[in-house]
Amino acid sequence: MDEFVNLKATELRLGLPGTDNVCEERERVSCNKRTLQGVTENETESSMMKTGTCPPRKAQIVGWPPVRSSRKNIIQTKKNESDSEGGRGVYVKVSMDGAPYLRKIDLSCYKGYKELLKALEIMFNFSVGEYFEREGYKGSDFVPTYEDKDGDWMLIGDVPWEMFVCTCKRLRIMRGSEAKGVGCGV
Amino acid sequence: MNYFPDEVIEHIFDFISSHKDRNSISLVSKSWHKIERCSRKRVFIGNCYAINPERLIQRFPSLRSLTLKGKPHFADFNLVPHEWGGFVHPWIVALAKARVELEELRLKRMVVSDESLELLSRSFASFKSLVLVSCEGFTTDGLASVATNCRHLRELDLQENEIDDHRGQWLNCFPQSSTALTSLNFSCLKGETNLAALERLVARSPNLESLKVNRAVPLDALTRLMSCAPQLVDLGVGSYENEPDQESFMKLMAAIKKCTSLRSLSGFSEVTPLCLTAFYPICQNLTSLNLSYAAEIQGNHLIRFIQFCKRLQRLWILDSIGDKGLEVVASTCKELQELRVFPSDLHDEEDNDTAVTEIGLVAISAGCPKLHSLLYFCKQMTNAALITVAKNCPNFIRFRLCILEPNKPDHTTSQSLDEGFGAIVQACKGLRRLSLSGLLTDKVFLYIGMYAEQLEMLSIAFAGDTDKGMLYVLNGCKKMRKLEIRDSPFGNTALLADVDKYRTMRSLWMSSCEVTLGGCKRLARNAPWLNVEIINENENNDLMMERNEEDEREKVDRLYLYRTVVGARKDAPPCVTIL
Numbered sequence: 205m206d207e208f209v210n211l212k213a214t215e216l217r218l219g220l221p222g223t224d225n226v227c228e229e230r231e232r233v234s235c236n237k238r239t240l241q242g243v244t245e246n247e248t249e250s251s252m253m254k255t256g257t258c259p260p261r262k263a264q265i266v267g268w269p270p271v272r273s274s275r276k277n278i279i280q281t282k283k284n285e286s287d288s289e290g291g292r293g294v295y296v297k298v299s300m301d302g303a304p305y306l307r308k309i310d311l312s313c314y315k316g317y318k319e320l321l322k323a324l325e326i327m328f329n330f331s332v333g334e335y336f337e338r339e340g341y342k343g344s345d346f347v348p349t350y351e352d353k354d355g356d357w358m359l360i361g362d363v364p365w366e367m368f369v370c371t372c373k374r375l376r377i378m379r380g381s382e383a384k385g386v387g388c389g390v
Numbered sequence: 391m392n393y394f395p396d397e398v399i400e401h402i403f404d405f406i407s408s409h410k411d412r413n414s415i416s417l418v419s420k421s422w423h424k425i426e427r428c429s430r431k432r433v434f435i436g437n438c439y440a441i442n443p444e445r446l447i448q449r450f451p452s453l454r455s456l457t458l459k460g461k462p463h464f465a466d467f468n469l470v471p472h473e474w475g476g477f478v479h480p481w482i483v484a485l486a487k488a489r490v491e492l493e494e495l496r497l498k499r500m501v502v503s504d505e506s507l508e509l510l511s512r513s514f515a516s517f518k519s520l521v522l523v524s525c526e527g528f529t530t531d532g533l534a535s536v537a538t539n540c541r542h543l544r545e546l547d548l549q550e551n552e553i554d555d556h557r558g559q560w561l562n563c564f565p566q567s568s569t570a571l572t573s574l575n576f577s578c579l580k581g582e583t584n585l586a587a588l589e590r591l592v593a594r595s596p597n598l599e600s601l602k603v604n605r606a607v608p609l610d611a612l613t614r615l616m617s618c619a620p621q622l623v624d625l626g627v628g629s630y631e632n633e634p635d636q637e638s639f640m641k642l643m644a645a646i647k648k649c650t651s652l653r654s655l656s657g658f659s660e661v662t663p664l665c666l667t668a669f670y671p672i673c674q675n676l677t678s679l680n681l682s683y684a685a686e687i688q689g690n691h692l693i694r695f696i697q698f699c700k701r702l703q704r705l706w707i708l709d710s711i712g713d714k715g716l717e718v719v720a721s722t723c724k725e726l727q728e729l730r731v732f733p734s735d736l737h738d739e740e741d742n743d744t745a746v747t748e749i750g751l752v753a754i755s756a757g758c759p760k761l762h763s764l765l766y767f768c769k770q771m772t773n774a775a776l777i778t779v780a781k782n783c784p785n786f787i788r789f790r791l792c793i794l795e796p797n798k799p800d801h802t803t804s805q806s807l808d809e810g811f812g813a814i815v816q817a818c819k820g821l822r823r824l825s826l827s828g829l830l831t832d833k834v835f836l837y838i839g840m841y842a843e844q845l846e847m848l849s850i851a852f853a854g855d856t857d858k859g860m861l862y863v864l865n866g867c868k869k870m871r872k873l874e875i876r877d878s879p880f881g882n883t884a885l886l887a888d889v890d891k892y893r894t895m896r897s898l899w900m901s902s903c904e905v906t907l908g909g910c911k912r913l914a915r916n917a918p919w920l921n922v923e924i925i926n927e928n929e930n931n932d933l934m935m936e937r938n939e940e941d942e943r944e945k946v947d948r949l950y951l952y953r954t955v956v957g958a959r960k961d962a963p964p965c966v967t968i969l
Contacts (some may be wrong), residue, residue, distance in 0.1 A: 267467035364664075
């Protein structure tokens with residue numbers, strides 16, 4: 205009998221590849237080879253994985269997923285940055301003159317000024333008036349403004365939306381006489 | 391036999407450019423073989439160890455353009471040791487010695503040294519084009535030699551190479567008289583760039599059609615570059631992590647508007663949403679878009695951008711676009727031929743709901759009838775989806791699906807994905823390249839062997855149950871050229887069943903499978919025209935060879951075999967044993 209022909213290899217069986225292999229033999233291959241025999245066994249196995257001595261399955265497989273190092277590095281950088289910033293979203297504080305406390309909103313949730321202003325109106329229960337390019341907001345005592353990266357207080361709506369999202373540091377809904385100084389042509 | 395003089399036949403052969411066809415011509419008769427080989431200008435060598443430079447030059451004395459590939463594909467994923475081989479130096483030495491009038495050199499996964507580049511630059515007076523893909527071993531000093539000495543350089547294209555950036559003045563080395571550049575790509579360089587030198591170079595290159603800069607080229611420099619090269623067809627931008635002020639933004643937009651020939655856009659390793667909007671004016675002209683390095687951009691910005699790109703034929707994107715984004719692509723990009731969706735999160739986190747699933751893939755297949763090439767990383771897949779995709783797109787040439795979690799079954803039925811992939815190979819009669827993933831049994835290989843008649847390259851990972859799987863493929867796929875397998879239970883039986891099959895293939899890779907040292911040794915004995923390489927990273931292989939018979943049962947870590955006419959290579963490192 206040819207000793208190189210592995211009879212076991214041609215054996216018909218239902219198990220998944222490598223279920224015969226013990227973890228120690230193949231340190232570089234993931235230990236997480238589940239059987240086909242049903243969900244409960246999988247659950248048991250994965251909970252075993254969590255408490256057992258096998259290291260976390262995702263970190264272990266060399267060269268998987270098949271992505272070049274140059275791409276992996278980028279993803280890692282992005283992950284680190286967003287982890288340190290506390291997640292996605294462009295959160296800015298919103299204050300309203302006369303309101304006892306501030307709110308916070310995520311600018312990236314909105315597609316444009318219309319949506320944003322609508323959300324603010326609902327949040328603070330006020331009306332913002334109509335926007336005119338030359339005169340600013342007319343028809344209301346309330347004027348929506350924002351502080352940009354340079355520290356200046358600007359009228360919301362003047363610059364393209366994307367630029368606004370990038371440069372806005374905080375929002376303030378001005379009220380009454382103070383609002384008169386903001387915007388042009390007032 | 392020949393009714394025409396040789397010159398006429400040679401002229402007829404000039405119209406035949408495909409390597410396959412020219413190879414076929416050379417087999418017709420001795421006379422045709424001679425005419426063909428003496429007139430052949432372009433040669434493609436898929437495995438640099440299958441032949442040696444001396445024999446190449448002997449056969450093709452009129453060689454002008456050479457393409458060489460070195461390391462096996464899995465080297466891209468760190469499965470091949472750095473020192474494995476694939477050195478271009480002996481080739482350049484031989485070509486120089488024989489005074490070949492080399493004009494073009496294209497290398498993939500080879501080791502290139504500064505010394506090689508220097509020799510190259512000095513040896514070939516008509517040298518015009520250097521394309522290096524996934525190569526390593528050189529620095530910007532080597533680039534400086536090329537810039538200095540290759541007086542007629544038209545193309546310098548560096549894609550995804552590992553280059554040691556000495557932050558030197560290589561761009562300054564292009565002489566004033568150098569005005570012939572048509573293509574310059576240095577996007578993979580990591581260091582700073584001499585912006586003034588770059589601008590001067592671009593300004594004096596009226597034929598420049600393709601320019602891809604690296605991260606270090608800031609926005610205002612890009613604006614100036616585009617302003618003096620409005621004829622650009624292909625642009626790779628740098629990295630812009632800060633939003634521009636209004637004035638810079640307007641200037642950029644104005645410069646972009648002038649580039650009416652722009653068809654291909656890439657780069658964007660960091661880009662703010664605002665910068666992306668500056669490119670809106672030329673979106674409708676774009677046929678190729680690569681945003682796959684823009685990890686910062688959220689899906690909604692990507693979607694907004696793509697909505698303008700109605701003529702897109704090629705799209706490389708991150709999965710942050712989401713299924714919804716792919717639905718937008720499907721309804722917008724009716725000319726789409728090639729799609730690559732890369733993972734933006736490698737760890738398959740449960741809360742990542744913006745990645746793509748089978749839904750996005752089905753949408754694309756339904757909306758883009760011209761799609762023929764796909765690379766798709768996703769969290770999950772179903773047989774039903776794959777069957778639908780096969781029905782919608784029977785024209786696939788390349789179908790590469792990577793489900794991030796190994797062995798993952800159909801998430802709705804918990805079954806294997808055999809039927810899904812089976813449908814793909816059955817419907818796509820022209821399929822040449824296939825990558826499998828997910829839970830797969832021997833059955834999928836039965837289907838592949840039965841239906842995938844044109845399949846040339848197959849990538850297998852964590853799949854199959856027994857040697858039968860591999861045997862189905864080896865017996866069935868007559869056109870198989872490259873087979874690469876990892877972490878699958880195929881062993882000696884499959885490896886040794888039909889040794890002559892490897893005559894018709896370029897190479898076979900098997901790692902973390904069931905083949906043993908004894909099996910490999912036996913194969914090497916039966917097939918002296920094969921190089922059977924065993925790669926063991928941490929072992930001294932001389933010691934391994936001395937061990938007794940028992941260790942012949944030891945499983946082989948990594949096996950790489952390939953046909954060759956020049957025998958075992960002499961440049962193998964200690965971790966590689968050639969049996």
